[in-house]
Amino acid sequence: MVKVIAFHSYKGGTGKTTLAVNLSAHLASRGYNILLIDMDVYAPSLYVYFNIQPKKWINDYLNDKITFSDSIYDFTHVLKEYKLGDKAKNPYGSLHAIFSNPSKQEITDLDSAVRKESSKSQSLKKMLFIKETRNTETDYDFIILDTSPGIRYWSINSLAISDEIVLSLKMDNIDIEGTKHMAMDVYGAFTSYGSKSYLLLNRIAGYCEPPSSSSSAGSSYEMNSPFNLILKEQTEAIKNLERLLKMDVIATLPCYCDIQFEKQEYLTVLNSPNHPFTQKINELSKKIE
Ligand SMILES: Nc1ncnc2c1ncn2[C@@H]1O[C@H](COP(=O)(O)OP(=O)(O)O)[C@@H](O)[C@H]1O
Ligand SMILES: [Mg+2]
Numbered sequence: 035m036v037k038v039i040a041f042h043s044y045k046g047g048t049g050k051t052t053l054a055v056n057l058s059a060h061l062a063s064r065g066y067n068i069l070l071i072d073m074d075v076y077a078p079s080l081y082v083y084f085n086i087q088p089k090k091w092i093n094d095y096l097n098d099k100i101t102f103s104d105s106i107y108d109f110t111h112v113l114k115e116y117k118l119g120d121k122a123k124n125p126y127g128s129l130h131a132i133f134s135n136p137s138k139q140e141i142t143d144l145d146s147a148v149r150k151e152s153s154k155s156q157s158l159k160k161m162l163f164i165k166e167t168r169n170t171e172t173d174y175d176f177i178i179l180d181t182s183p184g185i186r187y188w189s190i191n192s193l194a195i196s197d198e199i200v201l202s203l204k205m206d207n208i209d210i211e212g213t214k215h216m217a218m219d220v221y222g223a224f225t226s227y228g229s230k231s232y233l234l235l236n237r238i239a240g241y242c243e244p245p246s247s248s249s250s251a252g253s254s255y256e257m258n259s260p261f262n263l264i265l266k267e268q269t270e271a272i273k274n275l276e277r278l279l280k281m282d283v284i285a286t287l288p289c290y291c292d293i294q295f296e297k298q299e300y301l302t303v304l305n306s307p308n309h310p311f312t313q314k315i316n317e318l319s320k321k322i323e
Contacts, residue, residue: 036165039322040179040196042189044213046077048202049236049287053315054180055083055300057322060315062129063113063304066175069106070131071164073192074182075144078134083299084109091135093144096160103170105132116304128172148187161191176322185220193224198322199231200284203275205238205268210278217279232284234318235272239264241288241310285318287311 039057041050051074058070071092072080081088088107095105110128135141147153163169164177179196181189193199199221203213221231243261276283290311293302303312 036174036177037198037322038165038177038179038196039198039200040073040181040192041200041202042181042193043183043202043204044209044216045204045207046183047207048183048204049234050074050183050202051079051083051180052299052302053200053202053234053236053287053318054178055080056303056311056315057319058129058131058176058178059113059300060303060312060319061176061322062110062127063116064127064319066127067172068127068129069170069172069174069177070129071177071179072132072134073179073188075134075188076141076182076186078136080131080180081133081136084131084133085298086133088133088135091140092132093135093140095132096144096157097147098160101169102163106130106170107132112301113304127175130172130174145187158191158194161195165195185216190220193220193229196224197229199224199229200234201231201279201281202234202236204236205271208275210275214279217281221281231281233275233279233281234284235275235286237289238272238286239268239289242291284321285314287314 041054043050054070058068062068070080072078073092074080075092084107086107090100090105090107092105094100095102108128108130110126110130113126113129148157179192181192183189201213201217201221217231225231272283272286288310290309293306293309293311302309303315306312
């Protein structure tokens with residue numbers, strides 16, 4: 035049965051898109067059939083990562099202009115350009131994606147369409163239909179949703195169809211009150227119906243050592259070096275977050291200063307198979323499987 039995973043956050047810039055695309059490419063390279071959907075309909079960006087100018091969008095499906103399967107693009111050929119392991123033992127899965135239209139008019143249209151009560155139930159039906167994989171050629175193992183931050187109409191609809199919600203937080207910029215409110219009120223409602231939610235702490239300290247800490251206090255291996263004090267404080271902060279938000283941490287990712295998350299960002303896991311970032315995505319994928 036298909037499992038739907040949503041990447042969500044209270045604030046923007048917490049790594050939702052980076053994680054959603056790389057997890058998708060990673061799972062597909064391990065043999066799973068993946069459908070990745072840009073549900074960040076208020077600020078679409080996924081098409082940029084895939085370096086294409088789509089002609090069909092999730093907007094067209096939600097506005098009843100095309101069928102769901104007509105909105106899907108196939109990127110399995112990109113995976114096949116990477117020679118990963120023994121293909122006979124570990125056959126490639128497939129990677130499909132649906133994009134969201136960045137034009138201002140399309141964003142407004144999608145938003146104004148749902149103001150009417152009748153359209154609201156219609157759009158929820160359309161969202162639920164996404165899980166009906168019988169309606170597509172591929173039998174998907176995972177549908178991964180990249181959502182808009184905060185409590186917004188299309189984010190809530192995305193969370194409503196998700197089996198697992200991953201709430202990402204950027205460690206240096208957390209709005210505790212807002213996040214707590216969202217986790218309790220919104221996630222609480224969905225988890226009481228059986229979905230699971232987890233915290234993902236992104237851009238934590240510990241990978242790239244700040245230059246000042248090593249130069250002023252010698253080696254970072256010294257127990258009380260400024261760098262180690264930051265790490266200690268951070269460990270405490272993570273424990274407090276878990277307690278406060280009543281959610282388990284599914285992954286902690288350092289801020290990586292040495293990899294370029296540029297164009298075609300979703301290929302980082304394939305371009306850098308031995309990088310610690312890829313190991314983290316691998317650990318995350320095992321927990322999600
Ligand atoms: N662990 C990380 N280390 C370094 N840079 C990161 C990390 N996670 C995300 N980024 C960068 O942070 C920025 C915001 O990430 P993005 O995935 O676009 O966030 P969101 O989708 O939540 O708005 C991007 O430039 C991305 O490359
Ligand atoms: Mg994003």
